[in-house]
Amino acid sequence: MNAPPNVVDATNSPIVAAYVARTPRSAQAYEAARRLLPGGVTHDVRYIRPHPIYVEHAGGARKRDIDGHEYVDYQGGHGALILGHAHPEVVAKVAEQLARGTHYGANHELETRWAGLICDMVPSAELVRFTSSGTEATMMALRLSRAATGRQLFLRFRGHFHGWHDHVAFGVVNHFDGTPTPGVIPELAENVVLVTPNDVDGLRAAFAEHGHAIAAAIIEPTGSNYGQVPLADDFIRVLREETKRHGAVLIFDEVVTGFRVSRGGAQAALGITPDLTTLAKIMAGGLPGGAVAGRRDLLELLDPERAEARGIEKIGHQGTYNANPLSATAGIATLELIRDTDALERTHAYAARLREGARQVLVEEGVAWGAYGTHTGLHLFVNPNGLAIDPASFDPMAVGFAGLKIPRGNQVGLKLRLAMRVNGVDLAAWPGGPCSAAHDETDLDRTLTALRGSIRMLREEREIA
Ligand SMILES: Cc1ncc(COP(=O)(O)O)c(C=O)c1O
Numbered sequence: 001m002n003a004p005p006n007v008v009d010a011t012n013s014p015i016v017a018a019y020v021a022r023t024p025r026s027a028q029a030y031e032a033a034r035r036l037l038p039g040g041v042t043h044d045v046r047y048i049r050p051h052p053i054y055v056e057h058a059g060g061a062r063k064r065d066i067d068g069h070e071y072v073d074y075q076g077g078h079g080a081l082i083l084g085h086a087h088p089e090v091v092a093k094v095a096e097q098l099a100r101g102t103h104y105g106a107n108h109e110l111e112t113r114w115a116g117l118i119c120d121m122v123p124s125a126e127l128v129r130f131t132s133s134g135t136e137a138t139m140m141a142l143r144l145s146r147a148a149t150g151r152q153l154f155l156r157f158r159g160h161f162h163g164w165h166d167h168v169a170f171g172v173v174n175h176f177d178g179t180p181t182p183g184v185i186p187e188l189a190e191n192v193v194l195v196t197p198n199d200v201d202g203l204r205a206a207f208a209e210h211g212h213a214i215a216a217a218i219i220e221p222t223g224s225n226y227g228q229v230p231l232a233d234d235f236i237r238v239l240r241e242e243t244k245r246h247g248a249v250l251i252f253d254e255v256v257t258g259f260r261v262s263r264g265g266a267q268a269a270l271g272i273t274p275d276l277t278t279l280a281k282i283m284a285g286g287l288p289g290g291a292v293a294g295r296r297d298l299l300e301l302l303d304p305e306r307a308e309a310r311g312i313e314k315i316g317h318q319g320t321y322n323a324n325p326l327s328a329t330a331g332i333a334t335l336e337l338i339r340d341t342d343a344l345e346r347t348h349a350y351a352a353r354l355r356e357g358a359r360q361v362l363v364e365e366g367v368a369w370g371a372y373g374t375h376t377g378l379h380l381f382v383n384p385n386g387l388a389i390d391p392a393s394f395d396p397m398a399v400g401f402a403g404l405k406i407p408r409g410n411q412v413g414l415k416l417r418l419a420m421r422v423n424g425v426d427l428a429a430w431p432g433g434p435c436s437a438a439h440d441e442t443d444l445d446r447t448l449t450a451l452r453g454s455i456r457m458l459r460e461e462r463e464i465a
Contacts, residue, residue, distance in 0.1 A: 007049040008414045019418045025066045029054040058085035060438040071426040072443045074433020080281040084438025090333045097329040110328035117335040124273045125293035130323035134255035134280030135163025137290035141276045145216030145249035155193045155217040159224040211246035218251040221266035226377040229404045255280040261375045285330030343437035351376045351435040357448045362391035365455045370394030379432040382412045419457045423450035
């Protein structure tokens, strides 16, 4: 069964009442959208009832809705905007490029410069093939792996998100038993081996049983969802060993972690080099774009001459918007700023202060939740199962995969997000948020004040003890 959708129970809820009262234009916009868009949204994560907010402007760490309210933003363009919204340098370069043309239907030098930056920064990147999204990048990485190994099985981890294509559409928010979600053919699901994160024995057993047939293993290298369920470093080391021993391709899905955990992504920080890396989000500077990068011999399956020289059939790959000049321009500008400035260090430092501040608020307010995360992220564990938690010493590793995932439809998590919006902060759905280099001390104060206020609102309506 699917978990209940993100519908907030409005019965006797001053939080919902306050949210509805201050967002009448968003409510109206949502009603209009529902007549034309399924569920009124264009991305599942934006679905929340009574209605989402409609945004008309964003700059730096802030955005403004159509009712005129400003929010400290922790959506960060679903993680694409580590420099904040509308970074002046990125905007200027994209505007210049816009005037020079948006699509040449031809090669351009920007794509080579863009690939050069990726190869310089990401340890595993020897060659790059651009796509239009992260979903397409993981799809291509899997196809490359299957073609290179001549094998069919594909190993991945419960809760790890790799986009929405058929191979990765189950075992993420539900169907943890590996059965296909509607529309996915059973034969495809049967070719996926699902392993629980941090279960070293389960991982070794999966390779012992299927190793000879596994084409690739794919993983979010800091754990699912920006590290919501963190991974032990040793677990990834075992995965590297097992893939090597069994001749399977190791794919790091760095769509989120690329250019975020470090300039070279999670792989540089971990000191573990995968065979293929999938990238998107930050890589394209807030415009649509993705890439597969990695071992030359694997990417060469896309090269007509090299494939022929190796006596293998080339893999087909098209895509109208692959490496389009606008995305390439935004990507180059963003990656150069990350490479040449302290944007990343500032973002990490802000996120650490935010986590510490949030922890302090939980302690002072006496709430049995956890505030945690690594690199640029904050995660708020709202403790759906009422565990005995001391927020001062909360350790997500002790809770584990099954406990850390906040079920969709969890009223405390949903009401927290609405209350935070009432208090001027837009959290990502986890709940939590990726931080950006644009967040500053004023944003920090505002966020922590909003968190305290939201906790008190939740307590007043008896959602928390
Ligand atoms: C780890 C990871 N992989 C892949 C994707 C899919 O990327 P896109 O939304 O660009 O298709 C996402 C998107 O959030 C992601 O977080």
